[in-house]
Amino acid sequence: MMRGAVTLTILGALLAIMPAAAAAQSLAAPSTTGYVGGSACKTCHADIWQNFYKNPHFKSAAAGDLPPSQTGCESCHGPGAAHVAAHGGKTTIPRAFSVMSQGAALEACLSCHARDFQKANIRRSEHTLAGVACTSCHSIHHSPTPKYLLAKKQTELCYECHAGIRAQFEMPSKHRVNEGFMECSDCHNPHGAFAPTWRMSDRPRMVDQALNNEEPCLKCHVDKRGPFVYEHPPVRVEGCEMCHFPHGSMNERLLRRPAVFTLCLGCHNGGASGTRLNGVPIATSPHNLLDPRFQRCTTCHVRIHGSNADETFLR
Amino acid sequence: MTAMLKRYCLALAVLGALRAQQTIAPTPEAVGVARGSDFANYNIVDSFELGYRWLAAGGSVDTYRADVNYGDGIRLLGSNLSINSKDGHGRWFDEIVLTTSGLGNDPYQNATLRIEKNRLYRYDMMWREDDYYNPGLIISGGEHMMDTVRGLQDHSLTLFPESHFQVELGYSRNTDHGPALSTVQAFDTFSTAFPVFENVKEQWNEYRIGVLADWRGLRVIVRHTWDYYKNDSAYNFTGSAGSGVAGDGTVLDQFERAEPNHGSNPGWFGNVYGSFQHWAINARLTYNLGNGGFAMNELTTGLNTAGAAENRQVVVNGDAQRPVLAGDFSASVFPTSRLSIVNNTAVHDTRIDGDSYLTQFDNGTGAATTLNFKFLGVRTVSNATDLNYRLTKWLSAYAGYTYSDRQIRYLEAFSFPAVAGSESVYPYQQESQLNAGSLGIRLHPVQALTINVEGEAGHADHPLTAMSDRNYHTLGGRIRYRTRKLQLSSNYRELYDENAPLSLITYSSRSRQYTAEGAFAFRDWLTFDASYSKLHLDTVGGLAFFAGVQTPQLQTGYDSIYISNIHAANAGLRFDIRRRADLYLGYTITKDTGDGRATAAPASAATDPAASLLDSVQTFPLTYQSPMARLSIRINSKMRWNAGWQFYGYGELFHLLGYDQNFHAHTGYTSVLWSF
Numbered sequence: 001m002m003r004g005a006v007t008l009t010i011l012g013a014l015l016a017i018m019p020a021a022a023a024a025q026s027l028a029a030p031s032t033t034g035y036v037g038g039s040a041c042k043t044c045h046a047d048i049w050q051n052f053y054k055n056p057h058f059k060s061a062a063a064g065d066l067p068p069s070q071t072g073c074e075s076c077h078g079p080g081a082a083h084v085a086a087h088g089g090k091t092t093i094p095r096a097f098s099v100m101s102q103g104a105a106l107e108a109c110l111s112c113h114a115r116d117f118q119k120a121n122i123r124r125s126e127h128t129l130a131g132v133a134c135t136s137c138h139s140i141h142h143s144p145t146p147k148y149l150l151a152k153k154q155t156e157l158c159y160e161c162h163a164g165i166r167a168q169f170e171m172p173s174k175h176r177v178n179e180g181f182m183e184c185s186d187c188h189n190p191h192g193a194f195a196p197t198w199r200m201s202d203r204p205r206m207v208d209q210a211l212n213n214e215e216p217c218l219k220c221h222v223d224k225r226g227p228f229v230y231e232h233p234p235v236r237v238e239g240c241e242m243c244h245f246p247h248g249s250m251n252e253r254l255l256r257r258p259a260v261f262t263l264c265l266g267c268h269n270g271g272a273s274g275t276r277l278n279g280v281p282i283a284t285s286p287h288n289l290l291d292p293r294f295q296r297c298t299t300c301h302v303r304i305h306g307s308n309a310d311e312t313f314l315r
Numbered sequence: 316m317t318a319m320l321k322r323y324c325l326a327l328a329v330l331g332a333l334r335a336q337q338t339i340a341p342t343p344e345a346v347g348v349a350r351g352s353d354f355a356n357y358n359i360v361d362s363f364e365l366g367y368r369w370l371a372a373g374g375s376v377d378t379y380r381a382d383v384n385y386g387d388g389i390r391l392l393g394s395n396l397s398i399n400s401k402d403g404h405g406r407w408f409d410e411i412v413l414t415t416s417g418l419g420n421d422p423y424q425n426a427t428l429r430i431e432k433n434r435l436y437r438y439d440m441m442w443r444e445d446d447y448y449n450p451g452l453i454i455s456g457g458e459h460m461m462d463t464v465r466g467l468q469d470h471s472l473t474l475f476p477e478s479h480f481q482v483e484l485g486y487s488r489n490t491d492h493g494p495a496l497s498t499v500q501a502f503d504t505f506s507t508a509f510p511v512f513e514n515v516k517e518q519w520n521e522y523r524i525g526v527l528a529d530w531r532g533l534r535v536i537v538r539h540t541w542d543y544y545k546n547d548s549a550y551n552f553t554g555s556a557g558s559g560v561a562g563d564g565t566v567l568d569q570f571e572r573a574e575p576n577h578g579s580n581p582g583w584f585g586n587v588y589g590s591f592q593h594w595a596i597n598a599r600l601t602y603n604l605g606n607g608g609f610a611m612n613e614l615t616t617g618l619n620t621a622g623a624a625e626n627r628q629v630v631v632n633g634d635a636q637r638p639v640l641a642g643d644f645s646a647s648v649f650p651t652s653r654l655s656i657v658n659n660t661a662v663h664d665t666r667i668d669g670d671s672y673l674t675q676f677d678n679g680t681g682a683a684t685t686l687n688f689k690f691l692g693v694r695t696v697s698n699a700t701d702l703n704y705r706l707t708k709w710l711s712a713y714a715g716y717t718y719s720d721r722q723i724r725y726l727e728a729f730s731f732p733a734v735a736g737s738e739s740v741y742p743y744q745q746e747s748q749l750n751a752g753s754l755g756i757r758l759h760p761v762q763a764l765t766i767n768v769e770g771e772a773g774h775a776d777h778p779l780t781a782m783s784d785r786n787y788h789t790l791g792g793r794i795r796y797r798t799r800k801l802q803l804s805s806n807y808r809e810l811y812d813e814n815a816p817l818s819l820i821t822y823s824s825r826s827r828q829y830t831a832e833g834a835f836a837f838r839d840w841l842t843f844d845a846s847y848s849k850l851h852l853d854t855v856g857g858l859a860f861f862a863g864v865q866t867p868q869l870q871t872g873y874d875s876i877y878i879s880n881i882h883a884a885n886a887g888l889r890f891d892i893r894r895r896a897d898l899y900l901g902y903t904i905t906k907d908t909g910d911g912r913a914t915a916a917p918a919s920a921a922t923d924p925a926a927s928l929l930d931s932v933q934t935f936p937l938t939y940q941s942p943m944a945r946l947s948i949r950i951n952s953k954m955r956w957n958a959g960w961q962f963y964g965y966g967e968l969f970h971l972l973g974y975d976q977n978f979h980a981h982t983g984y985t986s987v988l989w990s991f
Binding site: 102120225314 | 903
């Protein structure tokens, strides 16, 4: 309860230091002249207008009380008077996304969507740094997906650039993304995520936190979340990727090695690393590695992710 | 719709449909452009695909079920329903979108629903179910089996979704239940592990309430969550089983274990962010108080390793706590339209402590009580600065620097209340600093072509484990050419964590990834796509273990080596036959060639059993392939008939540790897709 109060206090302090924002101007303050209204657009672009009522952006037109700069076609494309006067042409559209630079497209969309929490880290996301703009993934007028207006089904979009990840989802042991049970965005935020709360907080940048501050794996594999009296430190400190490939693996249970003992011995060699100054514990002398029983560590150490009843994870 | 636009949409759709065709059904081909039916002020579009799946599998069907798991039976393979108000002023709602996949009996089923009334509310629902089967396979000799059903659901209701003040209500649920086999050691930590039945029964529920407000150009979110975890899995064994191992006289006659574990995680989430013409801020703070209360009662009877009768009861109870505080603050400045600078500071602090009271009764002879305690605390502070600068219209550069400081504290404490002065505490502490820098350039010489080259180098002075990143660097590049009819891309990325000289703590790994991909729409009736990836990984680390033919001796003269060379390729060809039928032919192969050896362990290692064992797990060559074919015939403007076949073939070259888990399976389906 005390810590909850402290949290609220800090939150309050964060709010208190922000009044300077009052004088700030919103992004891309629109021009107030040259707007013609959506009715003029549909005269020529009937094919787009015909189904525009199914588009989430139609809300701005349906509202009826928003200024022209935030209504319908011109809220994204800018005032259309010059375009109408010229009887068409991309060069007369203030914001023609098909010819705009990626940075300009990003700025145009952020003029409204900067308010979305999911895009709060877009400036430092790897996609932005690599020049992936909104229009690389979203199709406003021809989207096959009503939600989020993606240009294609989500996995198809991601695989377009991430063929190596696609290969991992085609391995024998994998998360069921191709089967439709999961989506990339279950774990990743393509618009940029907060700094990870595991490993050294540096990478990866596009993995979203679940349950406020946990690795997304724990959103489904909640039994591994703990807290446990006996934590296996790498699980909590370095994250699941220490032992598992998150997308797919040639090895069962997404493991990084085909035989589990090679994975365990990678750390449990007595070397002076880890949280123990005298080394990560080595398997004791009765663990004769030539005996098949001791080649399958998790047969006995069944609670390898953490235990409440045994410090060596036996129960 | 103009003819040109139609062709453009078709080319995009076809190029999209070619990728990610790893499962044969549901059928991606649509009947046509769905216009729907008008009813009152709404437009309704609906489609169902109803069909039958079949399966013929041979070899290790258990492995097939673990890797693929499609079976026989009637399915609602997919469905889509959308209802939209035509003027955005529906009486009760303006939009309903419902999609389902695999309903009926597919191992992977899901449904999503959105209901929205503009300005008033938005409700989103997601439901999924996964039939998970795993026979344990090689890692535990087939003793850890699971045949469980995991269900996930999420409900989210936002009130006044377009206003400056919004209310969010949410509920999520995650359940897992079903039979499983686990293992237990009876009486002695070196006895044989016996398989015991486990009735998996766990559930997690989360409740959320939050408000979102726009205030002076900033958006403020405050949310409170409560989640509750409950695991009531129980274990039992009846009958009588001996170890079957020479020198181990253990016999298990009875085993029962109940270990209810109930936890709760009340938490707070706060976020403030805003984006302005020349600057932006983003601040987040979360606090979760994790609690876990647990109890265990375990009863075991039988004979111990020496053959003496045992009747043992173990009782454990206690609590564990894990408060977690995490925060971020990002400040961005945009001094010019060409330059953006973002600085991010993140703090994460967690501590895990608790008490576990273990009481072990040797029923009839006496009792011993032990109190154990452990503590794990992690505190990480990091600061990262990213700079993104557009030098010219076609050339941009970006750079970043990250500093991270992590402190880990670990405490082990033991006391034996029956023995005066037995209290002892073993504290450990480790600090690690990471310094990493990155640099990249982005070229956009013409509209269709994008080129990226980037690299990063980092050094962590005290990684947690031998396998953690220490001295690493990455190098990557991507080139992409994209027009309406042709898409080509290629990508290279390497991550090297190289440390020398090799010792128990200087682990080295090198991973390289090469990909090339292309998609081409020759005509609107013929398209082709293909991709190739090579994923290379080699690692080497120091080993120390006990092994011996007679008496185990400490072995330190061996290295842990693992080499993987995975070649993955896809190809897909799609014909549109006289606008009446679609034929799709696809092939996927993933092949790990390992290090190219012909036998699991070279003959030279035969005289050294430890070397022979280690050699046999240094590489894991196998081939996994899946050809497929699908025919979809348009019966009329609202209906299609579909049929498809997909083969799965899994073949290990060396049968690791003696287990043969190769399989082959023919799967297929036939269905009718009806749209209106």
